[in-house]
Amino acid sequence: MYIFKAAVIGAGAMGAEIAQVISYSGLPVLLKDVDPTLLDKGLGRIRKIYQGRVDKGKMSPGDMESKLALITPTLDYGEFSDVDIAIEAVPEKMAVKRAVLGELAAALPETAIIASNTSALSISEMGQATGRPSKIIGMHFFNPAHVMKLVEVIPGLDTAQETVDDVVTFTESLRKLPVVVQECPGFLVNRLLLPYLNEAVQALEEGEAGASEIDQQMQTWGMPMGPFFLMDMLGLDVCADVGQYLHREYGDRMRGAALFPLLVAAGRLGEKSGAGFYGYGAETDEPVKEMIAELQASGQVKPSGRPFEADRLIMPLINEAALCLQEHIAAPSDVDLAMVAGTGMTYAGERLGPLAVADRLGLDTVVAKLEALHAAYGERFRPARLLRTKVRAGHLGQKTGRGFHEYSQ
Ligand SMILES: NC(=O)c1ccc[n+]([C@@H]2O[C@H](COP(=O)([O-])OP(=O)(O)OC[C@H]3O[C@@H](n4cnc5c(N)ncnc54)[C@H](O)[C@@H]3O)[C@@H](O)[C@H]2O)c1
Structure with a gap:
């Protein structure tokens, strides 16, 4: 037409x-x-x-x-x-x-x-x-x-x-x-991005690193901006709403971090309200640090006792992308194309989406990393069935010529 x-x-x-x-x-x-x-x-x-x-x-x-x-x-x-x-x-x-x-x-x-x-x-x-x-x-x-x-x-x-x-x-x-993209809650990009952002907040409230430190590490990894900077831009009320919706639809693996409702109730909605994870103008991030101290003191959040690592955010991104493939939400090349175009992500200086990144790392390495994160942080890191199946089949990524994508040897 x-x-x-x-x-x-x-x-x-x-x-x-x-x-x-x-x-x-x-x-x-x-x-x-x-x-x-x-x-x-x-x-x-x-x-x-x-x-x-x-x-x-x-x-x-x-x-x-x-x-x-x-x-x-x-x-x-x-x-x-x-x-x-x-x-x-x-x-x-x-x-x-x-x-x-x-x-x-x-x-x-x-x-x-x-x-x-x-x-x-x-x-x-x-x-x-x-x-x-x-x-x-x-x-x-x-x-x-x-x-x-x-x-x-x-x-x-x-x-x-x-x-x-x-x-x-x-x-x-x-x-x-x-x-x-086939219909599913969050469609593709928000479905992958929200757990990544949520994991950053959980790492922050568990005391693994400060917001600017995590932002810095994720930029070094290849993201165009850090997760806290991005959330402050999107609006923390919007992130909290979408997060709650995804939690309702997907269950516990997308449970929202405890800090979100506290920030929203305090009117820290991000850049638009002058304060979010960061403070803008005369505002500082001291109140956020106090909220985290209270969450830890009340036992609502337990410090993880670990240093922050980018894998804690990247592996769920890859895992959720694999779950989308399992559900036939989009083709592998479309998943990567959408994530690169929607988030600007890069890896090792190239514009690569999460599935191509997994292929570069090796799917056996990705499963091993997810298993370690699963043991440390819980069920939400359980490797997707498709990842394990690919590893069993020897489709390990670029090194074997076949992973989520195919490579000429
Ligand atoms: N803001 C974002 O970042 C973003 C990104 C992607 C998608 N969306 C989606 O886009 C849609 C709009 O979001 P927005 O941020 O532009 O909202 P908005 O509040 O800025 O704009 C909504 C507009 O719709 C008008 N409106 C309300 N009822 C109407 C009616 N019955 N008939 C005609 N106009 C009416 C309002 O007067 C207002 O101008 C939402 O579904 C939102 O989820 C938003």
């Missing part, structure tokens, strides 16, 4: 940037909100992105105006009857999404695709809510959407293959990188 006109519902942080991305590709796009002030704010955000390009000499002021003219702000569905794809980016509440999806199903032509930018909610449930489940799909952009290349494309149980193909082609036309 050729897409001639798009619409974005919700002109907030994500919606405005998605509309900018669509207009930049040359396609007309409606931008709808319920709040005129927020709609104006969204348009201001889009203008600022374009102005940035003009200021850098990457675009002429005339080009900027013609791209901006492709965006039609609106508070109603009057011009939706010839829209080919609508992407909803309204708040992450199923009741709000359901209401908007119902309105869209009434306003759009029968053939239109309805995509959701949800970070976590069920696409299959949304399909059921609209009465046209074959046309519903997840299109998960990453923040900031005008910069981040990755888009997770998530079919629900009843999404038609044609819808998947159309959305993959559409995503490519936006000069983004689509990765098809």
